[in-house]
Amino acid sequence: MKKSQHRNNNNIFLHIHSDKTHKFSLRWNYTFGLGIMCMGLFFILSLSGLLLMIYYKPDTAKAYFSIKDLMYVIPSGRFVRNIHRWAAHLMVITCFLHMARVFYTSAYKRGREFNWNIGMVLFLLTLGLSFTGYLLPWDQLAYWACTIGVNIAASPTQLTDALGISAVVDIGTQMKHLLLGSDQIGNDALVRFYVLHCMLLPFLLMVFIGVHIWRIRKSRGLARPDWIESKWADGLSENDLVHTIPHTFVREFSIFMFILAITVSLAYFFDAPLKEPANPLVPENPAKAPWYFLGIQELVSYSGFTGGIVIPLMTLFGLSMIPYIDRGKKDFARWFGNGAGVRVTVTSVCYTVICCILLLGLSIGYNWPGIWFGNNRQSLIHFINPGTLLALMFTAWSLFVFHRHHSIRMGVTALFTCFFVGLVILTYFAWGHRGPNWDFYWWPSLWQHH
Amino acid sequence: MNQDISKEIQKKLTRRGFLGFGGAVLIGIASLFTFFLTVLRMLFPSLLPGKSGRFKIGTKDEFLSGIIKYFENEQVYVFADAEGVYAISAVCTHLGCIVKREKNGFVCPCHGSRYDLDGKIKQGAAPKDLPWYKISMLPSGQLEVDKNRIIKPGIKFNV
DSSP states (O other): OHHHHHHHTTSTHHHHSOSEEEGGGGOHHHHTTHHHHHHHHHHHHHHHHHHHHHHOOOSTTTHHHHHHHHHHTSTTHHHHHHHHHHHHHHHHHHHHHHHHHHHHTTTTOSSOHHHHHHHHHHHHHHHHHHHHHHHTTOBHHHHHHHHHHHHHHTTHHHHHHHHTOTTTOOHHHHHHHHHHSSSSSSHHHHHHHHHIIIIIHHHHHHHHHHHHHHHHHHTTSSOOOHHHHHHHHHTOGGGGEEEIIIIIHHHHHHHHHHHHHHHHHHHHHSOOOOOSBOOTTSOOSSOOOOGGGHHHHHHHTTOHHIIIIIHHHHHHHHHHHHHHHOOOOTTTTSTTSSHHHHHHHHHHHHHHHHHHHHHHHHHHHTTTTTTTSGGGHHHHHHHSSHHHHHHHHHHHHHHHHHHHHTOHHHHHHHHHHHHHHHHHHHHHHHHHHBOGGGOBOSSGGGOOOO | OHHHHHHHHHHHOOHHHHHHHHHHHHHHHHHHHHHHHHHHHHHSOSSOOSOOSEEEEEEGGGOOTTOEEEETTTTEEEEEETTEEEEEEOBOTTTOOBOEEETTEEEOTTTOOEEOTTSOEEESSOOSOOOEEEEEEOTTSEEEEEEEEEEOTTOOBOO
């Protein structure tokens, strides 16, 4: 026994995992393998990205044509580029879902608070990688999506302008200069985005993935509910343990194969888009950000600074504070905790759908907030717009739920659900129902082409 | 117990020792700080590559009343009416898209901000009106627009 353990411990795989895994951690309907999927996608992205790097040239005169070469000349170039594109989309989605999984199973408690925040960092890095990758093809889609993204980063200038201190403190413009190395998107910006995308962000991502996994190991594996933990303490749970090799290994490998299969099939059937070469003189109409930023773009269309900076930052801050606000010990590692959890989640989803339909309907039907405040609306619009009202309604709802159930966990569940579903609805809305000039259309087929 | 420790520290901690150690720490912090400031400075551009923002638009005679010209490369509209010539930026003040001129104003394709023909906001998320740029006449008789100098809307160039 001792001998075999010794032999096992020399295996790097068993340095990441413990020798034995609890059966509970292997239940597919507890984790859905989402974390492993994120890792697998990162692996796929690294490999395909490496292949793309061999041919890509970060220069505004050459970038577009090197992508074109990849698409039309280089053997399998199109396929590898498609894989990279689809894996990136899937990674954003699985990160989202992984976060939701951890939240709804309360797995961020009992020593895992910090790891929840590491996860937040990983999520931000994933978004950063997606965004910096978006500019590299240097086509119209890339150029205008990045113009909008960068100007959102520069929008604190709107605040300093309103306060009249832009001459002294101008964070917005400095952010812009830092990102672009210039005051407009050009060669300097392309090189900076390239360095971020291929060097700095992947490196940081790897470091933080390491910390993320190490913290899980330190917390003795995935979160397990109390009835298992108490059995563990009594020493009765030996029968519930299985050898990590082969059981855990086989599962993780099959999850990886599963996500690889999905990526490859999507890449086989659907090409990554490449529009005309970037033209700084003529914007795309509509100019849309990448889909995972469309929810924010909808908020931005009400107010650049509030929608692009204040609401996202407050949401991120709120998310990172969740484990420190909800310090209850109950419902650990159980989906939705108990009956009340399911009820709160479902009612919160309904509430969010109603709120969103109401406010989006108002804003389209009455062309609001565009023309409601008359001449002095510019300052008011930052404070009162559909975005801030939604955030307010969500907060009020979660306070109500908290009060009603006398449970912080329920209040937080309501808030998380509202923001999560709200973001999904806004993203869908901006993706499907916003056309040229950001006007409302029932379907993209109704767009009037200019 | 705690008192014992603090007493022991007091015994060991002489003024000379404190100043020596503190000085070293201070120098260390200062040099680290300077180092990072120096390195960070490198990330900010010292001069902005790109155009100067000043460009010629032609002589006064070319701008008879009623003429509207769009300078695509500079993203500036130049109008001429009975009162004079004036230049309005075509870059939306919201998030930097290029506005399009329509019958009674400008429309931004990105987030639907609308301005009237003087560049004043009518609706949308744009925080400011479209800026007016200074026009001056060069000794050669050419008119020049300077995008670095924003003037009050309504001031039109006239000789």
